[in-house]
Amino acid sequence: MSHLVGRVVVGVHGTPGSLQALRFAVGHARALGSTLIPVIAWQAPGGESAGRRYPPFLTEQWADAAEQRLLTAFDEGLGGPPEDLPVQPMIVRGPAGRVLTAIADREGDLLVLGSSRRGPLHRAYYGCPPQYCLKHAGCTVMVVPPSRLALEVERMRHRSRSARTRRTTARAADIS
Numbered sequence: 792m793s794h795l796v797g798r799v800v801v802g803v804h805g806t807p808g809s810l811q812a813l814r815f816a817v818g819h820a821r822a823l824g825s826t827l828i829p830v831i832a833w834q835a836p837g838g839e840s841a842g843r844r845y846p847p848f849l850t851e852q853w854a855d856a857a858e859q860r861l862l863t864a865f866d867e868g869l870g871g872p873p874e875d876l877p878v879q880p881m882i883v884r885g886p887a888g889r890v891l892t893a894i895a896d897r898e899g900d901l902l903v904l905g906s907s908r909r910g911p912l913h914r915a916y917y918g919c920p921p922q923y924c925l926k927h928a929g930c931t932v933m934v935v936p937p938s939r940l941a942l943e944v945e946r947m948r949h950r951s952r953s954a955r956t957r958r959t960t961a962r963a964a965d966i967s
Contacts, residue, residue, distance in 0.1 A: 800895040801903040807941030808905030810868035816903040832890035833857035888923025900930035
């Protein structure tokens with residue numbers, strides 16, 4: 792089976808879902824004897840527009856920040872980069888879905904993504920990389936669900952935000 796998958800490409804951005812995808816991708820790369828290609832795609836704040844130009848020092852800082860997020864993801868997801876398999880990290884400027892499908896462009900590639908738990912407003916503005924990749928990739932795509940722990944943490948955050956909103960609304964009503 793290892794001759795069928797030459798590279799395991801994984802989208803990484805530091806969220807719990809992408810950390811789960813990173814762990815999954817490392818396990819598959821080990822099992823298949825494949826090269827792991829962790830990819831972090833980044834865009835300038837506010838997105839990319841055709842006429843907008845940024846000073847080189849800013850784009851360098853944003854690229855450095857993306858690289859740091861990739862290193863942090865390895866630390867948080869695995870305790871550091873795996874030393875027992877070939878790893879070719881990539882930090883690429885552009886929309887995540889397009890970047891990932893451009894890199895995972897070989898028939899023998901496996902593209903691994905975490906499932907997106909972003910809200911509809913975020914998806915409308917930034918798009919949904921898993922959906923984009925499933926539609927446009929020329930290789931096998933695996934979308935890994937978040938772990939139970941990640942789901943529980945998200946539920947706790949949501950409850951906490953809801954409670955803060957209720958307290959703020961109650962205080963505003965008391966002031967009126």
